[in-house]
Amino acid sequence: MCGIVGYVGKRDAAPVLVEGLHRLEYRGYDSAGLAVLHRGRLQVTKTAGRVQDLRDKLKSNTKATLGIGHTRWATHGEPNEINAHPHTDTAGRIAVVHNGIIENAEHLRAQLQGNGVRLVSDTDTEPLAHMIAAELAAAEASTGDADGADTVGVSLEEAVMRTLRHVEGAYGLVVLDTKHPDQLVVARNGSPIVLGLGEDEMFVASDVAALVRYTRQVIYLEDGEVATIRATDYRTTMLNGGQANKQVRTPTTVDADADDYDLGTYQDYMRKEIHEQPDALRRALLGRLDDRFATARLGGINLDARDLRNIRQIKFLGCGSAYYAGQMGAMIIEELARIPADAEPASEFRYRSPVVDPDTLYVAVSQSGETSDTLMAVQELKRKGGQVIGAVNVVGSAIGRECGRGIFLHAGPEVAVASTKALTNMAVSFALLGLLLGRVRDLSAASGHRIISGLRNLPEQVNKILHNEEEIATIAHRFAQAEHMFYIGRVRGWPVAREGAQKLKEISYVHAEAYQAGELKHGPLALIHRDMPSVVIIPSDDLVAKNVSTIEQIKARGGPVIALASAEIPEGLADAVIKVPRAEPELEPILLNVPLQILAYHTAAKLGRDIDKPRNLAKSVTVE
Numbered sequence: 001m002c003g004i005v006g007y008v009g010k011r012d013a014a015p016v017l018v019e020g021l022h023r024l025e026y027r028g029y030d031s032a033g034l035a036v037l038h039r040g041r042l043q044v045t046k047t048a049g050r051v052q053d054l055r056d057k058l059k060s061n062t063k064a065t066l067g068i069g070h071t072r073w074a075t076h077g078e079p080n081e082i083n084a085h086p087h088t089d090t091a092g093r094i095a096v097v098h099n100g101i102i103e104n105a106e107h108l109r110a111q112l113q114g115n116g117v118r119l120v121s122d123t124d125t126e127p128l129a130h131m132i133a134a135e136l137a138a139a140e141a142s143t144g145d146a147d148g149a150d151t152v153g154v155s156l157e158e159a160v161m162r163t164l165r166h167v168e169g170a171y172g173l174v175v176l177d178t179k180h181p182d183q184l185v186v187a188r189n190g191s192p193i194v195l196g197l198g199e200d201e202m203f204v205a206s207d208v209a210a211l212v213r214y215t216r217q218v219i220y221l222e223d224g225e226v227a228t229i230r231a232t233d234y235r236t237t238m239l240n241g242g243q244a245n246k247q248v249r250t251p252t253t254v255d256a257d258a259d260d261y262d263l264g265t266y267q268d269y270m271r272k273e274i275h276e277q278p279d280a281l282r283r284a285l286l287g288r289l290d291d292r293f294a295t296a297r298l299g300g301i302n303l304d305a306r307d308l309r310n311i312r313q314i315k316f317l318g319c320g321s322a323y324y325a326g327q328m329g330a331m332i333i334e335e336l337a338r339i340p341a342d343a344e345p346a347s348e349f350r351y352r353s354p355v356v357d358p359d360t361l362y363v364a365v366s367q368s369g370e371t372s373d374t375l376m377a378v379q380e381l382k383r384k385g386g387q388v389i390g391a392v393n394v395v396g397s398a399i400g401r402e403c404g405r406g407i408f409l410h411a412g413p414e415v416a417v418a419s420t421k422a423l424t425n426m427a428v429s430f431a432l433l434g435l436l437l438g439r440v441r442d443l444s445a446a447s448g449h450r451i452i453s454g455l456r457n458l459p460e461q462v463n464k465i466l467h468n469e470e471e472i473a474t475i476a477h478r479f480a481q482a483e484h485m486f487y488i489g490r491v492r493g494w495p496v497a498r499e500g501a502q503k504l505k506e507i508s509y510v511h512a513e514a515y516q517a518g519e520l521k522h523g524p525l526a527l528i529h530r531d532m533p534s535v536v537i538i539p540s541d542d543l544v545a546k547n548v549s550t551i552e553q554i555k556a557r558g559g560p561v562i563a564l565a566s567a568e569i570p571e572g573l574a575d576a577v578i579k580v581p582r583a584e585p586e587l588e589p590i591l592l593n594v595p596l597q598i599l600a601y602h603t604a605a606k607l608g609r610d611i612d613k614p615r616n617l618a619k620s621v622t623v624e
């Protein structure tokens, strides 16, 4: 998804902006650009390629100290140089970078064209530059302030606010005015903007990843908030609140540093993040296991024993992998706490006028904490009086703040588009929630202890799986030419199959479909033949014999089988076997998922895919 950076200070702005954009590349983009103020004039550089092309194109002698930059993920208009941001007004006074979608863009474009303005791009962003310039010109004309210096009512901020009152839709934006060379104006409505506070310099970005190299002191803008930032100060105000509400907010410290975003010895982030899982798991468990009462400690959810006992149902809401993690969570919680639990895609939930039950605990699941569909579902829930907690990885993100309470995932920054360590930490966090809910109900202390020790074993067991990477890679290479694949599971294996198929299709573009094993014979069996491999998931549960018979059914029809098994299965039954260490049965989905990440990774690697930035996908989808 699009990325924004901005800088005002003493440094050479262009390299700072390029570095920031480079840090945002992981979000997915198709073009990039930046604008700096050089000797009173805008200098705009754009490319329909990568940030590296932008770096190559830049003139080295700018020495500008004010600028804005952008990586674009096309929505309005194809990805080309003209449509890349920043966008400017006709005179080249104003430059704007924007994330999100302006919904009344067509209307704004038509209005401007009606007034004789020539629009050069097809974007929904360009109108903003013309409108802000027009607001400034009109205000300056009426005060006779031709050089545009601040006078009462003619600030850049005021012009931006006046413009935004005509704008419908979602935005995070940064505005540069050549006649206000000491400042940038930023605004947020539905698309994240974070300010980074340095010493005599100020940064702005859509994601802290762009900032951590320079500062860890940040301020997350709220929806409807506008700010003017200068090298040494900033003020925020509400779009609808007027000047009286101006405030200086207390910064928060980001829980990550530049190293977390470095590849180190790895070639790509996905593999690095797969290998970080043992550590990520340890962090998710840290301080949360209570040996004395054989339960979990989750202070952030803010629910006491009575509240926990009153919960009649758990419902997870998320998108993509976060939804599948919710499905794993629902499975684990039903088992540990015997409370009905399920998961639903957040987008479905918000569009279907759901019945919101006050005794249901809703859990909004999101790595980024910025996914628009999930955020909207939370807002809808709150409107209807539902109780909702967040399960997010990025502290300070919109969903975390909107929920106000929840479970932080502590996976550390996740850069690759395909979620691995965050997903694992989601599932383990839900096991903790299940343990906590179970222990205020029927789960015995002995079972609680068993789960606690099972959780403690997970990091080492994941390590064992990682040691097996080469073997899994060999299997991946053997089947990499398949055009389609089935992922088959039942009960505990079912959410694992769904997430496994998701991982494969996301990064390798091999068509993968998950099916419940029992459903095979009701349709999909017709597709089984020698070019259609199936990954069959076999946890060590009561259903091993059934899963073995599923493999036999597939084999009988000539379909190759990769068995992913923590259980013992007959020798020679499957064409390939990936062995997984045995965990406590309820926790097995967490472990079984890891080899499927590795399988997908090595399939994609063999096929030469851009693993961290799969085509058409973005790390967090902050627009509809």
Ligand code: G6P
Binding pocket: 319, 320, 321, 322, 365, 366, 367, 368, 369, 370, 371, 374, 417, 418, 419, 617, 618, 619, 620, 621
């Ligand atoms: C995008 C990504 C998925 C991810 C989903 C949810 O669609 O491509 O990999 O699972 O967003 O992201 P979130 O940040 O809310 O967990």
